[in-house]
Amino acid sequence: MEKSYFCDEQVEQMRVTYDAFVILKIAHDAGIDVKNRAIDFFRRYQGGQVEIFWRMVQLIFDDVEHIEEGYTDWGSESNTYRIPLPELKAFYPLLNADERVSFDRLFKEKLHHQDERFCEFEMKGHLAEDCFIITIEGDYGSYSPLLKVMVDIRNEVRALIRARRALLTSKLRGLMLLKMVHDRLGTVISTSLEDHLNVVFSRVMGQCGISLTLTPDDQLSFETMQSMLTNVLDQAVIQTNRGEVAA
Amino acid sequence: MRINLSRLKESLPTPTPYLQEYTSGLFRAIEFAHNTHYSDEVDWNSFTLEEAMLAMEMACAYEGVEGLDGYSAGDRPNEGNAIHELLLSQYTIRALKAASPEKRGEDVEFF
Numbered sequence: 001m002e003k004s005y006f007c008d009e010q011v012e013q014m015r016v017t018y019d020a021f022v023i024l025k026i027a028h029d030a031g032i033d034v035k036n037r038a039i040d041f042f043r044r045y046q047g048g049q050v051e052i053f054w055r056m057v058q059l060i061f062d063d064v065e066h067i068e069e070g071y072t073d074w075g076s077e078s079n080t081y082r083i084p085l086p087e088l089k090a091f092y093p094l095l096n097a098d099e100r101v102s103f104d105r106l107f108k109e110k111l112h113h114q115d116e117r118f119c120e121f122e123m124k125g126h127l128a129e130d131c132f133i134i135t136i137e138g139d140y141g142s143y144s145p146l147l148k149v150m151v152d153i154r155n156e157v158r159a160l161i162r163a164r165r166a167l168l169t170s171k172l173r174g175l176m177l178l179k180m181v182h183d184r185l186g187t188v189i190s191t192s193l194e195d196h197l198n199v200v201f202s203r204v205m206g207q208c209g210i211s212l213t214l215t216p217d218d219q220l221s222f223e224t225m226q227s228m229l230t231n232v233l234d235q236a237v238i239q240t241n242r243g244e245v246a247a
Numbered sequence: 248m249r250i251n252l253s254r255l256k257e258s259l260p261t262p263t264p265y266l267q268e269y270t271s272g273l274f275r276a277i278e279f280a281h282n283t284h285y286s287d288e289v290d291w292n293s294f295t296l297e298e299a300m301l302a303m304e305m306a307c308a309y310e311g312v313e314g315l316d317g318y319s320a321g322d323r324p325n326e327g328n329a330i331h332e333l334l335l336s337q338y339t340i341r342a343l344k345a346a347s348p349e350k351r352g353e354d355v356e357f358f
Contacts, residue, residue, distance in 0.1 A: 003323055005334050008311035014281075014330075018303040021280045025299045028291040039286040117307065144303065148296075 017042050020049040022144035027056040030151050046140040053143040057083060060151065061132075068135075076120050076138045083132040083150065087157045092129075094164040107153055115141035127153075167194075173222050174200040177229060181208065184233040201225045208232045265327050272298040277305070277333055305330045 006014065020041040024034045043049050057064050061083045068080035092100060104127065111125035111134060121141025125134035132150060171193040181187050181204060191203045198214035205212040210232055214220060272294035279289045280302060309331065310324040318324055325331035 002335070002338070003315055004310055004312045004325055005331065006309065006311050008313045011306075011309050011311040014306045014309065015303075018280055018306040021276075022296070022299050022303050024286050024289075025276075025291060025294075025296050029296055034286040035289070035291060037286060040284055041286060042284040142303075142307075144300070148300075 012046065013042075013044050016044075016046050016049050019043075019142050019144050020052045023049065023052050023056055023147055026144060026147050026151055027060060030060050032056065032059045049143055053147060056147060057150070060147075061085070061154075067133075072120075072137050074120065078135060078137045080133065080135040082128075083134065085127065085131050085154060085157070087154065087161060088127060088130050091157050091161050094161065094168075110149055110153060113145055113149060115145075117141070123149075170197045173197055173225075177201060177204050177225065180226070180229055180233060184237060197222070197225075201229075204229065205232065208236060263327070266332065269329050269332075270298060273301055273329055274333055276302040277330055280306075281330075302329065 020043050024039060024041055028034045039052065039055075041049075041052065054064060063084050065082040066079060067082050068078075070078045072078050095103065108126045111123065111132070113123045115121035115138070118138060118141040121136075121138030123134055123136050123146050125132055127133075132153075134146075134150075136146070174191075174193045174195075174197055177200065178189055178191070181189055185208075187207065189204055189207045191200055193200065196216040198216055198218050198220060201220070202212045202214045205228070208229070275290075276294040276299045279294075280299075283289055305328050309328055310318075315324070
């Protein structure tokens with residue numbers, strides 16, 4: 001039974017080839033069609049995977065700008081790049097000042113990556129108004145973790161934008177329902193607009209005398225809610241008018 | 248070659264815990280990384296990113312032949328490494344097939 005199937009040179013080839021392989025998998029999962037591009041990912045030497053890394057960054061983020069080059073105090077190369085992230089222009093307006101500081105710190109920490117095997121190889125970075133600013137120091141190291149961090153941050157920003165927008169829409173719709181009741185009946189309903197719209201709607205209907213218990217999992221369109229509430233308010237107004245006429 | 252699978256299973260040692268954690272997707276990633284060179288030959292949906300990253304960790308941890316000198320005689324530094332285990336099992340299967348035990352007599356049941 002063999003204790004090892006590879007010589008040291010083959011092991012190095014294997015390591016750098018796997019780095020290129022993982023880079024392509026990250027790109028594939030990010031929506032890049034690597035299946036129909038015959039990209040050769042076999043690499044013989046450390047540093048051979050760098051070209052694939054930058055090619056995938058270009059495909060995923062549409063652009064890479066090399067903005068600064070130099071050397072670290074210990075003589076390794078230091079290169080700074082600007083990589084667009086236009087989603088930030090939609091993201092920042094959704095945050096208050098404290099959240100902005102908190103996210104800036106969080107993403108700066110995530111962008112700081114030090115290679116486990118090549119200790120001089122390091123990435124540092126931060127998010128500017130509409131882009132990543134990242135600095136890569138050192139000549140040899142694994143590049144797939146760097147790409148993963150950037151794609152993960154982009155995915156997180158996109159998910160946060162979706163969630164915040166969904167919450168804003170929900171709150172506006174809740175407000176519209178409350179306004180309907182106020183305008184028709186003069187009643188002010190006390191409820192938190194942070195709650196799920198189904199829950200707000202249930203409370204509004206409850207205040208109008210209709211017992212309804214919806215959970216966040218129930219599927220009811222906003223148009224249906226408006227229609228149901230309109231009917232209930234129409235009935236309530238008719239009842240009130242009848243009462244006034246009788247009096 | 249006829250193999251009695253039930254007898255083979257009975258003869259196998261108790262599965263090592265770490266081997267049971269290895270997924271088929273991990274081995275698919277390893278096979279693609281070793282046996283193909285071009286991205287159009289890989290089924291990128293047949294393994295997860297986590298499995299590909301784990302395969303890369305295995306590659307980074309793999310000890311080459313020259314490095315074995317630094318270990319004691321009984322040590323097996325690559326034991327448990329998924330890349331090594333896959334190559335070992337492929338070698339074992341090739342060796343079994345090459346042994347062609349059925350040619351040594353009729354009605355030979357290998358296990």
